[in-house]
Amino acid sequence: MKIFLVDFEYSAPEGFMPRPICMVAREYFSGETVRYWLWDCPPKDCPIPTGPDVLYVAYLASAELGCHLALGWQMPVHVLDLYAEYRWMISGRRPFAGYSLLGALQSFGLGGMPAVEKSSMRELAIRGGPYSCEEQQLLLKYCESDVIALTQLLHCMLPHLNLALAVIRGRYMSAVAKVERTGVPIDYALLNAIQARWRELMLGLVEKMDRDYGVYEGTTFKTERWAKWCSAAGICWPKLPSGELDLKRETFRKMGVLHPQVLPMYELRTTLAELRINKLAVGPDQRNRYLVGAFGTKTGRNAPSSTKSIFGLSRWIRHLIKPREGMALAYIDWCQQELGIAALLSGDRVMQEVYNSHDPYLAFASLAGAVPKTATKGSHPRERGIYKVASLAVLMGMGTEALGEATGTSGAMGARLLSQHKEKFSKFWEWSDGQVDRATMGETLQSNYGWQLHPEMDGPTTFRNFGLQANGAEMLRIAAMAITERGISLCALVHDALLIEAPLDEIDAVVADVKACMASASRAVLGGFELDTEAYVIRWPNRFCDERGAKMWETVMELLGANDSPAPV
DNA sequence: TCTATATCACCC
DNA sequence: AAACGGGTGATATAGA
Numbered sequence: 001m002k003i004f005l006v007d008f009e010y011s012a013p014e015g016f017m018p019r020p021i022c023m024v025a026r027e028y029f030s031g032e033t034v035r036y037w038l039w040d041c042p043p044k045d046c047p048i049p050t051g052p053d054v055l056y057v058a059y060l061a062s063a064e065l066g067c068h069l070a071l072g073w074q075m076p077v078h079v080l081d082l083y084a085e086y087r088w089m090i091s092g093r094r095p096f097a098g099y100s101l102l103g104a105l106q107s108f109g110l111g112g113m114p115a116v117e118k119s120s121m122r123e124l125a126i127r128g129g130p131y132s133c134e135e136q137q138l139l140l141k142y143c144e145s146d147v148i149a150l151t152q153l154l155h156c157m158l159p160h161l162n163l164a165l166a167v168i169r170g171r172y173m174s175a176v177a178k179v180e181r182t183g184v185p186i187d188y189a190l191l192n193a194i195q196a197r198w199r200e201l202m203l204g205l206v207e208k209m210d211r212d213y214g215v216y217e218g219t220t221f222k223t224e225r226w227a228k229w230c231s232a233a234g235i236c237w238p239k240l241p242s243g244e245l246d247l248k249r250e251t252f253r254k255m256g257v258l259h260p261q262v263l264p265m266y267e268l269r270t271t272l273a274e275l276r277i278n279k280l281a282v283g284p285d286q287r288n289r290y291l292v293g294a295f296g297t298k299t300g301r302n303a304p305s306s307t308k309s310i311f312g313l314s315r316w317i318r319h320l321i322k323p324r325e326g327m328a329l330a331y332i333d334w335c336q337q338e339l340g341i342a343a344l345l346s347g348d349r350v351m352q353e354v355y356n357s358h359d360p361y362l363a364f365a366s367l368a369g370a371v372p373k374t375a376t377k378g379s380h381p382r383e384r385g386i387y388k389v390a391s392l393a394v395l396m397g398m399g400t401e402a403l404g405e406a407t408g409t410s411g412a413m414g415a416r417l418l419s420q421h422k423e424k425f426s427k428f429w430e431w432s433d434g435q436v437d438r439a440t441m442g443e444t445l446q447s448n449y450g451w452q453l454h455p456e457m458d459g460p461t462t463f464r465n466f467g468l469q470a471n472g473a474e475m476l477r478i479a480a481m482a483i484t485e486r487g488i489s490l491c492a493l494v495h496d497a498l499l500i501e502a503p504l505d506e507i508d509a510v511v512a513d514v515k516a517c518m519a520s521a522s523r524a525v526l527g528g529f530e531l532d533t534e535a536y537v538i539r540w541p542n543r544f545c546d547e548r549g550a551k552m553w554e555t556v557m558e559l560l561g562a563n564d565s566p567a568p569v
Numbered sequence: 570t571c572t573a574t575a576t577c578a579c580c581c
Numbered sequence: 582a583a584a585c586g587g588g589t590g591a592t593a594t595a596g597a
Contacts, residue, residue, distance in 0.1 A: 223593070240576080244594090248577065273578050276591075297587055301581085306589040312580055337581095338586095399584035406585085465586035472581095473587095495581040495587090 003028035003055045004048050007146045008067040009139050011128045015283035017181055020067040021125060024143040035140050039129045046073035059083045059101045059150055065177035079170030082153055085161055087295045092454035101149055108156040165450040172477045175484040176292045183287030184310055184491045187322040198278055201559055209268040235259050274314040274552055279307040299469040300451040302493055311494045316549030323540040328507035332514055332535040333497030336360055338395050338468040344529040345467055346431035350424060361388035368420040390417040395468055397461030432464050439463035448525050449474045471525050472496055479521035483514055504539055511535050
């Protein structure tokens with residue numbers, strides 16, 4: 001068995017696929033090191049072995065594996081990603097010096113300075129070629145210094161790792177590399193039209209709606225001016241405990257009921273907040289690409305940049321997602337994923353039945369005696385809405401007051417909802433309380449495939465929710481591996497959902513295949529319990545539509561004067 | 570003028 | 582008794 005420690009330098013402008021610059025690989029036991037310049041004419045095949053007898057070690061391996069994909073090289077069978085493992089190791093603890101390779105090394109007391117200045121190397125990589133001989137030598141030297149650091153880090157971390165679980169996480173990084181390369185197809189012309197007139201659009205809105213207030217300076221809201229306007233209008237504006245004005249969207253909405261003259265300001269603030277679209281990272285091939293940020297959270301979820309990823313921005317912006325000619329997309333999610341996980345992990349049979357019922361929220365309402373057994377979504381929309389919010393909020397540990405607020409009722413009703421939940425799902429609460437107790441006693445919480453949380457900085461609500469979210473993240477990882485390993489184009493990962501792409505005449509079969517992968521992933525995490533999935537298919541020439549963002553989309557299209565109204569779902 | 574903090578927006 | 586989980590990012594204000 002051989003262990004190769006690998007690092008690439010590469011150039012990857014926003015939205016572009018990476019272009020490898022150079023690579024250094026070092027064999028752990030022999031110390032033998034190979035250096036390859038890759039910018040001009042890279043070797044056709046990977047110069048180091050990648051078979052089942054090799055462990056491929058990298059730091060944030062999605063980058064290295066993305067270079068393999070770019071070069072058409074074989075992907076390694078076994079990957080160990082020390083970034084993922086470092087996040088795993090210290091999950092729930094404060095990082096000693098951040099999550100970079102050097103930060104990880106410092107946490108082991110090995111703070112070796114890099115041989116070459118890091119920021120200048122990054123600039124050199126981003127700049128792209130051609131590179132002079134000196135620059136080549138500099139980049140290779142820098143690359144090698146990272147490989148040496150990586151070697152030291154492996155030495156430090158090896159005794160702490162669970163290799164069987166670590167290589168599963170490494171395998172996920174291969175899936176991530178593919179997702180980061182595939183990206184999301186975008187209606188580029190329309191995006192450009194919006195971006196080109198973005199500033200003008202914002203200023204136009206402010207100009208029109210701020211006229212009567214005089215609160216804005218350019219596109220920025222001035223709190224002092226708002227205070228002045230309020231006192232002139234004889235309005236006593238609510239304050240935060242800190243003494244600052246409470247400028248929450250919700251506060252504006254509520255104050256609008258009492259003082260309708262503030263409503264246009266509510267509209268303006270809402271619209272401006274949602275109008276952020278200028279950083280969306282779209283490459284010349286009209287696809288949205290960004291780093292997935294695998295294992296970026298303490299529950300093991302991905303943490304992509306919310307401005308670079310189209311799924312991190314407001315929902316109306318998803319209307320820009322559009323399959324290329326002859327292609328189709330499908331957005332597939334697990335139905336009520338965390339509810340299902342809660343039902344299974346806790347072993348609560350009642351909750352499992354509710355989950356498996358046609359409409360879990362109504363089923364809870366019915367159990368609580370709030371609606372008749374015969375109730376439907378149409379007959380009792382209000383009650384269903386309340387019990388839906390309650391079902392989900394309870395999983396995050398919401399208290400009575402907040403629950404009353406969230407359901408638009410009262411603290412008393414919040415208390416009632418909570419006690420109904422505790423009564424009907426007593427087994428769940430036993431389990432949930434158990435998680436809190438164990439963590440409070442200092443026990444590290446574990447998900448079913450070994451993600452963990454050290455209970456050092458967090459409180460009871462986090463402990464309650466950890467198992468649900470961490471197992472959900474695991475489910476997504478297992479599905480993503482299965483899907484990409486079947487050669488299916490996986491465009492995006494969205495926590496409990498994913499976006500895939502296929503030719504029009506294959507999409508139905510591919511969706512069936514993906515749903516099977518997702519069902520299988522749920523069984524893998526939940527010991528045979530299967531979660532249902534729902535698919536939304538978008539066929540060219542239609543675009544992605546989200547009803548929760550439809551109104552804003554129409555507003556923007558109107559402002560733009562484009563006659564491209566959203567196609568029917 | 571720059572940076573740190575708080576608050577708020579969005580996403581699941 | 583506690584009491585809305587996990588994120589990223591923009592913006593406004595206060596402090597150096």
